[in-house]
Amino acid sequence: MSRKIWLSPPHMGGSEQKYVQEAFDTNWVAPLGPNVNEFEKSLENYQGQKKHVAALSSGTAAIHLSLILLGVTKGDEVLCQSFTFSASANPIIYQGATPIFIDSELETWNMCPEQLEIAILNRLKNGKKPKAIIAVHLYGMPYNVTKIHALGKKYEIPIIEDSAEALGSMVNERKCGTFGDFSVLSFNGNKIITTSGGGALITKNEVEKEKAIFLATQARDNAPHYEHSNIGYNYRMSNIVAGIGRGQLEVLENRVMTRRNNFNFYKKHIKNSDFTFLEEPDGYYSNRWLTCVLMPSFKIREKIRLSLEQENIESRPLWKPMHLQPIFKKCLNFSNGISEKLFNTGLCLPSGSSITENELHRIVGVLNCF
Numbered sequence: 262m263s264r265k266i267w268l269s270p271p272h273m274g275g276s277e278q279k280y281v282q283e284a285f286d287t288n289w290v291a292p293l294g295p296n297v298n299e300f301e302k303s304l305e306n307y308q309g310q311k312k313h314v315a316a317l318s319s320g321t322a323a324i325h326l327s328l329i330l331l332g333v334t335k336g337d338e339v340l341c342q343s344f345t346f347s348a349s350a351n352p353i354i355y356q357g358a359t360p361i362f363i364d365s366e367l368e369t370w371n372m373c374p375e376q377l378e379i380a381i382l383n384r385l386k387n388g389k390k391p392k393a394i395i396a397v398h399l400y401g402m403p404y405n406v407t408k409i410h411a412l413g414k415k416y417e418i419p420i421i422e423d424s425a426e427a428l429g430s431m432v433n434e435r436k437c438g439t440f441g442d443f444s445v446l447s448f449n450g451n452k453i454i455t456t457s458g459g460g461a462l463i464t465k466n467e468v469e470k471e472k473a474i475f476l477a478t479q480a481r482d483n484a485p486h487y488e489h490s491n492i493g494y495n496y497r498m499s500n501i502v503a504g505i506g507r508g509q510l511e512v513l514e515n516r517v518m519t520r521r522n523n524f525n526f527y528k529k530h531i532k533n534s535d536f537t538f539l540e541e542p543d544g545y546y547s548n549r550w551l552t553c554v555l556m557p558s559f560k561i562r563e564k565i566r567l568s569l570e571q572e573n574i575e576s577r578p579l580w581k582p583m584h585l586q587p588i589f590k591k592c593l594n595f596s597n598g599i600s601e602k603l604f605n606t607g608l609c610l611p612s613g614s615s616i617t618e619n620e621l622h623r624i625v626g627v628l629n630c631f
């Protein structure tokens with residue numbers, strides 16, 4: 262059997278262990294320390310736009326804290342992109358709020374601006390103004406930031422930008438993760454860079470960052486004993502893990518280039534013109550976290566997925582939309598059928614930055630048999 266090809270495995274750059282060793286040498290084995298501070302600073306420099314970054318234990322934690330900081334609470338409604346990973350939506354439930362799912366547009370596969378406005382108007386008519394919008398740059402492709410943020414502004418609804426899959430992506434040279442009222446990054450094991458597990462919340466100012474860190478470290482008031490006037494969370498990033506992050510950030514640009522090259526390789530070498538790819542709209546720059554290919558039917562997609570599996574190659578259907586998930590089936594949704602079609606006919610191909618040209622040829626070989 263040929264060597265297993267994974268969908269998106271971790272890819273260390275080389276200096277991660279040096280920073281982890283520093284943490285051991287100085288005994289900063291805690292959810293604070295120099296690696297955490299430096300990792301945050303480097304992320305702030307990388308993202309630009311004078312943003313502030315709080316390093317956390319996961320991207321999910323960052324979404325949860327965004328909702329708390331926006332005052333989302335029991336009974337509130339939150340509009341959320343349906344075509345996404347469940348972690349975008351779960352924190353809405355943590356807050357006792359109600360998600361309402363918005364379908365995708367064809368141009369970016371992300372939140373459809375028309376459906377979003379229909380949903381907002383519908384909720385306003387019901388006397389219920391949504392408390393927040395969660396929009397996602399899925400697979401690294403930016404959502405239509407111009408239109409989505411214009412709607413947020415028009416109806417005065419804050420936007421949480423789920424940039425978990427889009428570190429390094431841009432719109433008109435501006436980094437994804439700098440558009441939202443709050444923005445979210447993830448460093449989980451399968452993301453474009455990883456700290457094994459981790460995330461970050463990006464805020465517009467230092468006060469919000471401090472609030473996030475306060476909540477992420479058990480909400481301890483200023484007193485010699487442990488005094489609490491808020492419910493806190495244990496969401497801060499560990500100094501060990503942040504060391505991995507520092508090493509990974511040094512190679513981020515390289516990782517983006519490699520993933521984009523993977524995409525171009527697939528596009529060039531997959532011969533069947535019935536297999537299509539998502540192109541970048543003008544001014545859009547995707548990190549191509551995962552290369553996704555659309556096939557003519559569910560049947561063909563499954564055939565190819567199983568053939569790849571037989572060749573020891575991991576692939577995966579696109580995310581199953583939240584409005585089709587059993588756990589969310591009672592939630593209101595505004596759909597146009599697009600994300601369901603993407604789910605039924607799309608396949609994510611191995612896209613890791615450590616993949617070799619030989620392996621890419623192996624994968625393309627299977628696809629070109631059809």
Ligand SMILES: *Cc1c(COP(=O)(O)O)cnc(C)c1O
Nearest residue numbers: 319320321346348349425447449
């Ligand atoms: C990975 C991911 C998250 C959650 O990040 P974690 O760090 O795994 O908690 C949220 N949203 C999307 C779109 C993701 O892909």
